[in-house]
Amino acid sequence: MGIYIIRVFFVIIASLTGYFYLGAGETTKIYGLVIGFVGSLVVIGFEMVLEKIPFKKIVMAVSGLLIGLLTAILVAQFILLVPFNTPTQELAVRFILYVIFSYLGIVIGIRSVEELGFLFPYLHQMKGTSGDVIVIDSSVAIDGRVYDLMKSNFIDGIVVIPSFITKELQELADSSSDMKRQRGRRGLETLKKLQEDDATETKFYDEEYPEVETVDAKLVRLAVDLKAKILTNDFNLSKVAEVQNIKVLNLNSLAMLMRPKLMSGESLNIKVVKEGKEHGQGVAYLEDGTMIVIEDGARFVGKNIDIIIDTSLQTASGRIIFAKVR
Numbered sequence: 001m002g003i004y005i006i007r008v009f010f011v012i013i014a015s016l017t018g019y020f021y022l023g024a025g026e027t028t029k030i031y032g033l034v035i036g037f038v039g040s041l042v043v044i045g046f047e048m049v050l051e052k053i054p055f056k057k058i059v060m061a062v063s064g065l066l067i068g069l070l071t072a073i074l075v076a077q078f079i080l081l082v083p084f085n086t087p088t089q090e091l092a093v094r095f096i097l098y099v100i101f102s103y104l105g106i107v108i109g110i111r112s113v114e115e116l117g118f119l120f121p122y123l124h125q126m127k128g129t130s131g132d133v134i135v136i137d138s139s140v141a142i143d144g145r146v147y148d149l150m151k152s153n154f155i156d157g158i159v160v161i162p163s164f165i166t167k168e169l170q171e172l173a174d175s176s177s178d179m180k181r182q183r184g185r186r187g188l189e190t191l192k193k194l195q196e197d198d199a200t201e202t203k204f205y206d207e208e209y210p211e212v213e214t215v216d217a218k219l220v221r222l223a224v225d226l227k228a229k230i231l232t233n234d235f236n237l238s239k240v241a242e243v244q245n246i247k248v249l250n251l252n253s254l255a256m257l258m259r260p261k262l263m264s265g266e267s268l269n270i271k272v273v274k275e276g277k278e279h280g281q282g283v284a285y286l287e288d289g290t291m292i293v294i295e296d297g298a299r300f301v302g303k304n305i306d307i308i309i310d311t312s313l314q315t316a317s318g319r320i321i322f323a324k325v326r
Contacts, residue, residue, distance in 0.1 A: 007044050014040035057110050064109020065102055072101035132157035133228035134249070137219055138168050140231050141187035145251055150200040155249070160228060161191055163206045164218050220244060266309045267326060268292075272300045286321075295324040 018036020019029050050058060076097050084090045134157050140146050141161075149155045169191070172184025194202045207225075209218045216237045223230050229247040232238060238248045262268070272282040275298045282297020284307075294300075294307055306326040313320045 010044070011037065011040040014043075060109040061106045062109075064105035064107070066105070067109070068101040068103070068105020069098060071105070072097045075101070133160055133226050134158065134231050135160045135162065135219060135223050135226065135228045136165070137230065137232045137234060137237060138165050138172075138187055138215070139233040140251060141165065141169060141190045142183045143233055143251060144186060144190045146231060147190055147193050147197075147200075149251075150194065151197070155231070157201070157229075159194060159200060159202045159231075160205050160222075160226065161194070161202060162219065162222055163204065164208055164215055166191065166204070168215055216240060220246060262309045262312065262321060264309055264311060267306055268309065268323070269304055269306050271304045272297050272302065274301060290319050290321060292321045292323055295322070297323075297325060300325070 015033050015036040018032035018034070018039070021032065072094075076094050079093060079097070080090060084093070134155065136146060136159060146155070146159075150159065166188075169184050169187040172180045173188055175181050175184065194200050195204075205222065205226075207222065209221055212218045212221055216234070217240075219230060219232075219237065220241055222228070223241065223246045224244065229249055230237065230241050231249045231251070232241075233251050235250075235252075238250050241248045270284045270286075270292065272284050272294060274283050275281065276283045276293050280296050280298050282294040282300055284292040284294060284297070286292065292307070294305075295310075297305070297307070307323040308326050310322045310324055312322065
């Protein structure tokens with residue numbers, strides 16, 4: 001709200017300045033008012049464009065511009081040792097040199113923003129020689145378990161939240177689909193909890209990689225640039241990252257490893273929640289989501305019963321345990 005008040009105030013001041021200082025008569029005063037008003041809108045438009053550009057790129061672009069202008073002045077002094085026929089030719093040479101070196105300075109400055117990370121201490125600290133930087137994707141944010149893992153110090157390091165992940169979650173939260181909206185909002189809530197918790201070190205990273213099309217490819221590129229690990233639930237992203245020698249922490253793999261190893265013959269008390277696909281079968285679930293298929297358990301739907309573990313089967317989607325009523 002405050003920025004809009006400042007912008008309105010700037011438009012009024014610019015318009016009044018044009019009215020009182022750019023014209024002598026009534027007609028010219030009106031022209032001055034219009035010039036001041038339009039000029040202020042142009043400046044505000046330019047400021048809004050700059051708002052979308054990462055701050056470090058703006059700093060590097062300005063630094064490159066200053067270095068380019070300094071280089072142009074030095075080169076011009078050298079070239080102008082050769083006499084020109086007219087002052088106009090001399091001015092033309094200076095102008096051309098200033099334009100060329102200013103352009104080169106800005107472009108080189110923007111492209112060198114990552115290599116010159118020492119100018120941005122927070123960026124330099126994130127670059128991972130120690131491997132303690134973790135980039136998270138949207139699936140992990142939606143899952144929500146990353147917050148508990150960070151709070152328990154099970155995962156230690158700097159959590160990096162890329163701007164394109166935040167943007168992806170925002171698009172989900174604004175979706176017309178109720179399920180997608182819930183997923184997006186849950187993901188944004190997880191990011192908010194990570195950011196507000198002083199016990200977790202969380203940094204937002206605003207590099208967009210506009211030349212890279214997919215979000216997964218951007219994540220891989222960011223992990224390479226920061227020498228970071230990727231924390232994800234996405235099987236395909238895990239494989240792509242591993243091909244490029246990026247360390248991947250997969251929460252689903254961790255959950256599977258942490259599941260209790262129920263052995264054949266062990267007893268368990270559990271609630272039967274529904275009937276199975278085969279006649280007479282009942283289905284129950286462990287707390288971690290592992291499905292238990294109970295022989296002759298259909299008649300106990302909605303009740304807690306004692307079962308005996310028979311066998312287990314590992315599938316692509318997870319583990320299935322087969323049991324019978326005790």
